[in-house]
Amino acid sequence: MNIIENLNFIKKTINKKVNLIAVSKTKSKEKILEAFNAGQRIFGENKVQELKEKSKILPKEIEWHMIGHLQTNKVKYIAPFISLIHTVDSEKILIEIDKRAKQNNRVINCLLQFNISNEENKYGIDLKEGEKLLEKSLNYKNIQIVGVMGMASLTQNKKQIRKEFKNLKYLFDNFQNKNSNIKILSMGMSGDYKIAIEEGSNMIRIGSAIFGNR
Numbered sequence: 621m622n623i624i625e626n627l628n629f630i631k632k633t634i635n636k637k638v639n640l641i642a643v644s645k646t647k648s649k650e651k652i653l654e655a656f657n658a659g660q661r662i663f664g665e666n667k668v669q670e671l672k673e674k675s676k677i678l679p680k681e682i683e684w685h686m687i688g689h690l691q692t693n694k695v696k697y698i699a700p701f702i703s704l705i706h707t708v709d710s711e712k713i714l715i716e717i718d719k720r721a722k723q724n725n726r727v728i729n730c731l732l733q734f735n736i737s738n739e740e741n742k743y744g745i746d747l748k749e750g751e752k753l754l755e756k757s758l759n760y761k762n763i764q765i766v767g768v769m770g771m772a773s774l775t776q777n778k779k780q781i782r783k784e785f786k787n788l789k790y791l792f793d794n795f796q797n798k799n800s801n802i803k804i805l806s807m808g809m810s811g812d813y814k815i816a817i818e819e820g821s822n823m824i825r826i827g828s829a830i831f832g833n834r
């Protein structure tokens with residue numbers, strides 16, 4: 621696996637308006653630096669502890685994204701530096717993020733995570749809950765909801781994946797019509813990002829297609 625070749629390949633195949641998140645979970649500092657030195661600046665992690673440790677030892681220019689499920693008692697560890705949290709799925713986590721952002725004198729940008737897959741144990745909310753949370757977020761000054769995120773089912777069935785992405789795009793359009801801060805549609809991973817972009821994604825989260833299998 622050649623990280624630089626992989627990055628260049630992906631960048632060549634996507635439109636410049638699509639933001640590429642290099643998902644570096646489980647990958648070493650050296651591998652992340654290789655991607656960084658090739659120009660990659662946005663990295664995604666799914667575990668607070670790992671994120672915190674990597675952010676300490678890697679270049680300050682890196683924008684870190686939290687893409688994994690977040691527990692309220694861990695928000696404080698990432699609040700000082702996180703640039704986008706993709707996984708807001710409850711009022712409790714929303715309030716905690718606002719509180720910790722305030723303590724750090726900053727506004728933390730977040731996405732609402734929707735459950736678009738037909739798999740049961742995936743995290744995420746539905747349209748109604750999303751509407752409530754977006755409304756609620758307007759009362760809090762240190763958290764800003766700037767978009768939506770979702771993960772398609774782990775299946776080879778491309779029609780199914782496309783259908784799920786279409787659903788998320790529909791939700792995205794719906795929220796964008798209500799709130800002009802909504803700009804990010806985070807969908808698409810190594811196996812399905814081409815379909816995601818065809819369906820309107822403007823932020824893809826790519827791990828194995830850059831760094832190799834985990």
Ligand SMILES: *Cc1c(COP(=O)(O)O)cnc(C)c1O
Pocket residue numbers: 643645666687688771808809810811825826827828829
């Ligand atoms: C691991 C992960 C990814 C990247 O997955 P790949 O298939 O390796 O590209 C994207 N999004 C989330 C939420 C993840 O946990």
